[in-house]
Amino acid sequence: MASAFLRLEGNTVRNRLWTFLILHSEFDYSMKDIAKFSDVSYTALKEIWKELIRRKIVVHTRNVGKARMYKLNRENPQVEKFIMYYWSVVDLEVDRQLSKKEKALLPTVNA
Numbered sequence: 001m002a003s004a005f006l007r008l009e010g011n012t013v014r015n016r017l018w019t020f021l022i023l024h025s026e027f028d029y030s031m032k033d034i035a036k037f038s039d040v041s042y043t044a045l046k047e048i049w050k051e052l053i054r055r056k057i058v059v060h061t062r063n064v065g066k067a068r069m070y071k072l073n074r075e076n077p078q079v080e081k082f083i084m085y086y087w088s089v090v091d092l093e094v095d096r097q098l099s100k101k102e103k104a105l106l107p108t109v110n111a
Contacts, residue, residue: 006019009089017034024037028070030069030070031068058071
């Protein structure tokens with residue numbers, strides 16, 4: 001099931017990456033795990049990865065064996081603004097869905 005953000009903004013590779021990185025920003029992951037958990041092919045991730053590094057959207061945190069671990073760079077002001085945007089989209093959709101349910105629960109008045 002796609003998240004509210006993906007339904008509204010499009011179920012693209014970049015949006016799936018953003019969703020995973022934002023929802024799991026407190027931990028670091030290998031590229032292989034990021035691809036797996038965000039439902040993105042490793043090949044597609046590799047195509048985007050250099051740009052994410054160059055723009056400092058993700059940062060290298062440590063090495064675990066041969067794996068390089070990365071996480072979302074919460075110190076990047078652009079990342080923080082995108083996180084705010086992400087949650088505003090989700091909040092609006094939740095409010096819209098709740099409003100729909102509330103209207104459905106209202107009794108109908110027969111005139």
